[in-house]
Amino acid sequence: MNPVEGTLEALPKLPKGGLRVVPLGGLGEVGRNMAMFEFDGRLLVVDCGVLFPENEQPGVDLILPDWSAYEDRLDDIEAIVLTHGHEDHIGGVPFLLRERSDIPVIGSRLTNAFVSAKLREHRIKAELREVKEGDRVTAGPFELEFFAVNHSIPDAMAVAIRTDAGLVLHTGDFKMDQIPLDGRITDLAGFARLGFEGIDLLMSDSTNAEVPGFVTPEEKLGPVIETVIREAEQRIIVASFASHVHRIQQVIDAAHKNGRKISFVGRSMVRNMGAASDLGYLDIPPGLTVSIDQAARMAPSQVVIISTGSQGEPLSALSRMATGNHRHITIEEGDTVLLASSLVPGNETAVNKVINALAKLGASVVSKDNALVHVSGHAAAGELLYLLNTAKPSNLMPVHGEWRHLRAHAALGRRTGLADDRIVLTTDGDVVDLVDGRVGIVGHIDCGMVYVDGGANSAGVDENTLKDRLILGEEGFLACTIVVSTSSRMIVRPAHAHARGFADNPEIVAAVEPLVDKEIQRQLEDGVRDAHKLAQAMRRVLGRWVSDTHRRRPMILPSVIDL
Incomplete structure (x- = not known):
């Protein structure tokens, strides 16, 4: 059966006793990490980060995970669990709490301190629950256990999530520096203990899966x-x-x-x-x-x-x-x-x-190109193999990385003996069910990017606005205005065109004005009275002319004023 695509309502019902995992960011990219867990009708969020924009996203300040599929189920969220304090794991928390401020946030001491500072900037008061490695807490039907991991920031943690559906280990970002500056090493003994208990699903950092060996201390x-x-x-x-x-x-x-x-x-x-x-x-x-x-x-x-x-x-x-x-x-x-x-x-x-x-x-x-001034905070292939052989998971879901990283991690899983049907490669929005100890993709929900424009208290920018910005930046615009009287079927004031970004010389765009006049007069004589239809006719003339004459595709802004 092919996986279902669309909305949450269109998905197959989660079998009783099953656990559903939906990544909402962080897969196929490095940033905006977020995963939604569902069990017995309740939800748990692990991480809620941001991604910083590229050149193709002009005017955008931040990019958030897309949790819009769950906007009607925010009351079902038991908690937000944060693995560590990097922006790509905590930067989106204020925006989620803006929609429901009483969701408890669970994190380490330093992580919560960074989040608290962000919440003050957003003027949000929230419940922050501090945990440390070794702690066990419950959030609805989810039992959480925290483990120390070494990363490029203090107080990073992995989280084990226990439900009646099985045991999931989410590593967060980690590496295995054996002589870390703070003396806090990744808890391999704890992972081994979980392995003896039986890890049904390992969700593990993939960023350096292509890099052989171990990272430099x-x-x-x-x-x-x-x-x-x-x-x-x-x-x-x-x-x-x-x-x-x-x-x-x-x-x-x-x-x-x-x-x-x-x-x-x-x-x-x-x-x-x-x-x-x-x-x-x-x-x-x-x-x-x-x-x-x-x-x-x-x-x-x-x-x-x-x-x-x-x-x-x-x-x-x-x-x-x-x-x-x-x-x-x-x-x-x-x-x-x-x-x-x-x-x-x-x-x-x-x-x-x-x-x-x-x-x-x-x-x-x-820089790192000419001196040893940086080492990665993410486990290389040798460390990932070490974890796989220590934890012995029944199923593997690579997370946190671009597609090449996820595939390289899957290959490591196969080398340790995991069968292909025990490794699930996902993208943002894929719906993964853990049922009777096996995982599979059962569907896909609409899940894009949410663009934040203008700072902490601004609204999101949609894809259409972003496309318009790209067109304006790369192709410029061509605007044209004409004044008509539809009742008398006359042009009151001929077309006037102007452009920016591709042809600033008025004499160049003046060549299209007679073409617009001719088409609009024809439309009027044919009985067209609707200003919108006249504007669309003008758009076609302008688009055809600029494409044929200048081989460009600027934004076209037609305006018809009916007296």
Whole structure:
């Protein structure tokens, strides 16, 4: 039987005692992770993140998971479980809570601190439940157990979800650094215990499934970062994710060792590092931090600026420095810019643009391409195999990654002995049922992207608006206005056309005006009285002319005024 597509109502009924899993984001992409679990009529959300826009999404600030299929069932949600505090896992929480603010949010101490700061910006009060590794809590029919995992942010956790349908282990993002900076390793012993209990479904991080071996330990970066800071003669700007506490701690240590002050730049960086420091996750020696105003007045050799913008985000602090638009910091010849983070797929063009702009201003740019200043926070193939052999799941559902990552993870599952019918490859919106210990895709719900335009309190942007922006940006527009009297079947004022973006010379577009007049007069004489139909006739004339004459497809804006 072919899987059903459409709405939740069109799906086959979940068998009694079965568990339904619907990924709403994070599959086929790196970002906006979210999964909906359903058992006995109740729902559980795991993660609710955002994706940052690409060049093909002009004017968009954030991209959210699409939970619109569940908008009539928000009251059925027992809780939102957060695996860790990265934006691609927590950034969408305020937008979901805006629709139902009393959904409990369950996360670790640092994760909840980051979420709490976001909720204050959105003016949302919510119930935040703090958990730590080893804790067991219940949320309706879901029993949750949390396990420590090592990642590029403190307090990351995997979650085991128990129902009468079976046991699901969701790893969140993880790696197996055996000598992590905070001494908190991934709980393989706990996963082995679950394996003996019987894991019916493993949902596991796939981002580095194509990378052989094991990831490099985080501690290897410290000496390299220290060397970069020691050898720099002028100002140092370090760009990193605003949540990468371990990496920023290494920068702080190196700056302190070399007699430099530090200054945090960027709203999210200041907010997150303040929270991490207050909770004891970040150790900043007294007197080491200065304001950005103070940093701007200090000698360049005395300061390290820690900034957002490692992904080339247009409005980030680093991007504004690169374009010379930052209020406090001006890049000068001899400055050093250290990009201490990974490159999220899809951001290559934006990052390279920033690097080139910095180089043009005379800065030396140090990145993972020319120095060991970044290691991944995601398990490589050797680690994923280790987990599969330790946990021994009955079924595998690769999550968190592009399609090539998901397929590579599935191949690893087959190498450990899982049959093809025990591995389910899904995309956002696929409906996966776990029944009697077996998984299968039973349908697909409409699930797209939700674009946020204009900041925290704005509404979403639909696909049609985004398409219009692309057309305007790439092809320009052609507008034409004509005034008629349909009652007397006369043109009162002839057509007047103007264009932007493809033909700004008025004489060029003037050539189409007689063609419009001729067609509209013909329509009037044929008895057409409807202004909309006349506008459509005008659109056809304009479209045919611009295509034949200029081989372009601008946005066409016809206007008929009936006196």
